[in-house]
Amino acid sequence: MPNSSGRMTxxxxxxxxTLWILLSIWFVVSFGFGIILVEPLNQLKIGGYPLGFWFAQQGSIFVFIILIFVYVARMNKLDKEFDVNED
Known part of the structure; x- marks a missing residue:
């Protein structure tokens, strides 16, 4: 395979x-929405609870789970692109 080390790099x-983008999204959602912006978000309600509280308690967990699926899909695509898939 010519230039194999360049392709792996x-x-x-x-x-x-991909990791940095997804971790940045999770940081913004969990720290930003759940801690820093909690007061402005608490003006809105979701399911009867203040939105800031919801993000701090459940929203960041839901976003984290979604990001896991996004990461799996992205890595499967990347593995196929670079022919390192396990299929």
């Missing part, structure tokens, strides 16, 4: 980029 760069 590119693969890991894309993998780490």
């Amino acid at each position: 590119e693969y890991w760069k894309k993998n780490l980029r």
Whole structure:
């Protein structure tokens, strides 16, 4: 395989980029919405509870679970693109 190490470097760069983006989203949702912006968000209600409270208690967990599925889908696509898939 010509230039195999270059392709693996590119693969890991894309993998780490995906990780940083997803972790940044989770940080914004859990820390930003659940702690920093809790007061403005508490002006809105979801299911009878203040939105800031909801993000702090459940929203960040839901977002984390969604991000796990996004990561799996992205990595499957990346694995196929670089021919390192396990299928």
